[in-house]
Amino acid sequence: MQGVERVLDELGRLSIGRDDIVISTNITTRLDGLPRSDQKAPEDPGVAVYWETKKGERRVMAIDQYRRVADNLAAIAATLEALRAIERHGGAQILDRAFTGFTALPSPSPAALRTWREVIGVSPAERDIAAVRAAYRRRAQAAHPDRPGGSHDEMAQLTAAMRQAEQELQ
Known part of the structure; x- marks a missing residue:
């Protein structure tokens, strides 16, 4: 080639x-x-x-x-x-x-391998998108980088999990 x-x-x-x-x-x-x-x-x-x-x-x-x-x-x-x-x-x-900017990223940590349900904090049986959104909002209040104890990484992981949940449940 x-x-x-x-x-x-x-x-x-x-x-x-x-x-x-x-x-x-x-x-x-x-x-x-x-x-x-x-x-x-x-x-x-x-x-x-x-x-x-x-x-x-x-x-x-x-x-x-x-x-x-x-x-x-x-x-x-x-x-x-x-x-x-x-x-x-x-x-x-x-x-x-x-x-x-082209530095190869390290292998994902075990925390990065959690499912969206684990990240958002809903049970494996939860199928109601409204309940998932409510759990997301609760977690986002604590994870937001403007809050004490919150961080950009935690909020990014939570947001990515919500996108996965919406794709799966809608």
Whole structure:
């Protein structure tokens, strides 16, 4: 794939070795890593590229802006090329800050693996969306970052749980 080579070349120009790069797509590959020719385009054309810097920092860049895997690979390659241009023109500190946004996230904690029912505080049998919303509001009053003891993380987790509840119950 031409897009894969572009991404590998751009990361190589940033002194990232090919053994330190993983390109993840929903395309089935042959044993040699190239895409199989007998497949349809995947439903999810998103692409994620993972790499490790010489300093041992793990990075990831993911793009799903376009409808084709090849276009998302090209977008990653273009982004890497633009970031290299920043570095070339004396913006090394800006480049470090930009790559901070691509830091690979740690594995989720056991608390992050709770179900929406556990987060909101309703029983597994609860199916009434009004009751779930009432429980959400009670928890939100305590979790809100403007309240003593509340936090942004706790409120974000609660809000995500409510979205999951609405999707499931409506």
